Amino acid sequence: MAVVTADAMTNAPHTRGKSKMAARDLDLFYGDAQALFNVDLDVMEREVTALIGPSGCGKSTFLRCLNRMNDTIDGVTISGKVTLDDRDIYDKIIDVVQLRARIGMVFQKPNPFPKSIFDNVAYGPRIHGLVNSRDELDEIVMTSLEKAGLLKEVKDRLASPATGLSGGQQQRLCIARAVAVSPEVILMDEPCSALDPIATAKVEELIDELRSNYTIVIVTHSMQQAARVSQRTAFFHLGKLVEVGETDQIFTNPRDERTKGYITGRFG
Amino acid sequence: MSLTFLLLAVALLCALSFVFGRQRAIALSGGRFSNLHSLPVHYGTYTALWCGLPALALLIVWYALQGPVTNALVISDLPVEITSDPGQLSLAMNAISLIAADHGQHLDVAPEVVEAGNRLAILHTISNTALIVVLLCVALTGLSLSYRKIVADMRARNNVERIVRYLMIGCSAIAILSTVGIVFSLLFEALHFFSKVNPLEFLFGLEWSPQTAIRADQVASDGSFGMIPLFAGTLLITLIAMLVAVPIGLFSAIYMGEYASPMFRAWAKPALEILAGVPTVVYGFFAALTVAPFLRDTGATLGLSVSSESALAAGLVMGVMIIPFVSSLSDDVMSQVPQSLRDGSYGLGATKSETIRHVIFPAALPGIVGAILLAVSRAIGETMIVVMAAGLAANLTANPLQAVTTVTVQIVTLLVGDQEFDSAKTLSAFALGLVLFLVTLGLNVFALKFVQKYREKYD
Numbered sequence: 001m002a003v004v005t006a007d008a009m010t011n012a013p014h015t016r017g018k019s020k021m022a023a024r025d026l027d028l029f030y031g032d033a034q035a036l037f038n039v040d041l042d043v044m045e046r047e048v049t050a051l052i053g054p055s056g057c058g059k060s061t062f063l064r065c066l067n068r069m070n071d072t073i074d075g076v077t078i079s080g081k082v083t084l085d086d087r088d089i090y091d092k093i094i095d096v097v098q099l100r101a102r103i104g105m106v107f108q109k110p111n112p113f114p115k116s117i118f119d120n121v122a123y124g125p126r127i128h129g130l131v132n133s134r135d136e137l138d139e140i141v142m143t144s145l146e147k148a149g150l151l152k153e154v155k156d157r158l159a160s161p162a163t164g165l166s167g168g169q170q171q172r173l174c175i176a177r178a179v180a181v182s183p184e185v186i187l188m189d190e191p192c193s194a195l196d197p198i199a200t201a202k203v204e205e206l207i208d209e210l211r212s213n214y215t216i217v218i219v220t221h222s223m224q225q226a227a228r229v230s231q232r233t234a235f236f237h238l239g240k241l242v243e244v245g246e247t248d249q250i251f252t253n254p255r256d257e258r259t260k261g262y263i264t265g266r267f268g
Numbered sequence: 269m270s271l272t273f274l275l276l277a278v279a280l281l282c283a284l285s286f287v288f289g290r291q292r293a294i295a296l297s298g299g300r301f302s303n304l305h306s307l308p309v310h311y312g313t314y315t316a317l318w319c320g321l322p323a324l325a326l327l328i329v330w331y332a333l334q335g336p337v338t339n340a341l342v343i344s345d346l347p348v349e350i351t352s353d354p355g356q357l358s359l360a361m362n363a364i365s366l367i368a369a370d371h372g373q374h375l376d377v378a379p380e381v382v383e384a385g386n387r388l389a390i391l392h393t394i395s396n397t398a399l400i401v402v403l404l405c406v407a408l409t410g411l412s413l414s415y416r417k418i419v420a421d422m423r424a425r426n427n428v429e430r431i432v433r434y435l436m437i438g439c440s441a442i443a444i445l446s447t448v449g450i451v452f453s454l455l456f457e458a459l460h461f462f463s464k465v466n467p468l469e470f471l472f473g474l475e476w477s478p479q480t481a482i483r484a485d486q487v488a489s490d491g492s493f494g495m496i497p498l499f500a501g502t503l504l505i506t507l508i509a510m511l512v513a514v515p516i517g518l519f520s521a522i523y524m525g526e527y528a529s530p531m532f533r534a535w536a537k538p539a540l541e542i543l544a545g546v547p548t549v550v551y552g553f554f555a556a557l558t559v560a561p562f563l564r565d566t567g568a569t570l571g572l573s574v575s576s577e578s579a580l581a582a583g584l585v586m587g588v589m590i591i592p593f594v595s596s597l598s599d600d601v602m603s604q605v606p607q608s609l610r611d612g613s614y615g616l617g618a619t620k621s622e623t624i625r626h627v628i629f630p631a632a633l634p635g636i637v638g639a640i641l642l643a644v645s646r647a648i649g650e651t652m653i654v655v656m657a658a659g660l661a662a663n664l665t666a667n668p669l670q671a672v673t674t675v676t677v678q679i680v681t682l683l684v685g686d687q688e689f690d691s692a693k694t695l696s697a698f699a700l701g702l703v704l705f706l707v708t709l710g711l712n713v714f715a716l717k718f719v720q721k722y723r724e725k726y727d
Contacts, residue, residue, distance in 0.1 A: 067615065069611065069614065069615060072610075072611075072614055074530075097617045097618070097619055098617065099617070100614065100615060100616065100617035101616070101617035104615065104616065105611075105615035105616075106615075107608060107611055107612060107615070109608055111606070111608035111609055111611065111612040112612075113609060113612065113613070113626075113627050113630075113631070114609075114630060114631045115630065123613070123616060123618075123626065124616040124617065124618075127616070127617070127618050127622050127626070128617060174612065177612075177616065178615070178616065181616060181617065
């Protein structure tokens, strides 16, 4: 049984870091249709974990469980446990608003707000009251843009609308916007699927830099991307976690036939 | 021969030509429709259109020209003493058409006129008979010409589509030309008015009392035509209406769109839109018979003097009328804000109300402003409620408890009187109408531009 294999692997001692987030026995239903089966997965601190698998395999759904974005969809029921620093994030005492401030998210399509570049980045700090003065806010916006590698390109036009940026710049702005709240974990749902190869390369570079400060989970359709940016890779198939392990091992020596089939392009 | 008969005949010929055209196409195809360029039905339609449309065009032109032509023929035979005087001529023409229609037995008129009447009747008979012959000829010619043109590779489909396109152009032309016609009739009557009353006095005068003498020997005021009190009244009522409609409409739209469960929304939204289906006259008597007395009595207990026809009553009810307008339009624009923006905001840890206030509302703002402007132009043009509830007194006041009057109310009262039609009083209605038209047109154009300009940005 594949699930058992995956289970065994996640629990295997890991050489790097410690587990930042963990899913245990996670089942998810859209109404009556089950989309995730019994998923057990650990996300290691300050590493990039890539989730790969064919379309509809549940990797995005799983990602959205990690910051409770599925709460906004009607008819979703979840059982099992997801923890952040060993605390169950589905516990009633957890405030989802604060949770999402700790676990940021970057979406498939760049979605800057129809505001100025500055206001986009300042959005999170403002609603969470992270700053007491305009100077502090300026400071946060500048460092976030710097971290997202966007500051040089936009510093002369912070007041102009964010929707005027190119697709790649918009996506990096969205990353800056997520970083501005100082999250511990950043979830990325196919962040490069709407970008051209040059913009993709920039975002990948950025992900690699962010790894030193943040724990990152990225869903991707590109296996090259997973191989390039991630340290650990998890392969989903039909709602089940088939295999998870070191990225090198998954791509060079997969244990499951299905993983092998997928990464060599035989199905999916 | 009546028009109905002619139309039926043309319709019958069309049906026949459809069958003929289709049959010929089928015969040409030799049993395989793929041998034809188009489907048999296109060949049928093609012949039917060529049979019917020229005939219909002829019919319209004939009826448009028949009256003037026959009248001109009759007038040319009348003695000069009648034709030289326009008044006499118009009387004679009335008598002539009565005689021609066989209703003139009791008229006491000159023998020349009786003779002319009889002649007109004969001319009409000739014209009608000629029409039938010509019409049938045209229809049959159209039928046979188009029938002969049918060959296997004739592009009937494209031809039919081209004809249909011209028909559609014709329909839009009718819609546009009617608008132009209405505007010009307003414009000419208004210019007529401005030749009697100084435009500056009309635009900036502070007093409105259009009572002028009906006959030259009557003693009456000259009338003053300053439209400021009317526009002030209109704006006051519109303002009250918007104060009611904008917050209620907007908040209900936000609740319906963002918070309400699908179940609740499914019945609450149509229920709200029923408000839009209530006839304005019903709102009118609701305002006049329920709201206005209620306000007057409430005012009395509070020690305020509220006139029984107050701007407040009319404005409140008009506001209720406009609620669905504001709410469904702004609901539409807010639901068009992409889900990805909501996700982005939730993903940063924003609550629902923060997301609405900081992301959805600003993104939808242009559309909402457009909706409000459209609602304003609706309120300005609204007539029935204010006729029944606002009153006729042209007070220049900002006090909503007093009676005011509006542009639309004055237009109604000016035109239901029995004034002669070219008096300044009656003509002022056209000038008011023109100004009202320009204001609402300006608002609508501005609203649409505003919405368009910003819509592209957020899609």
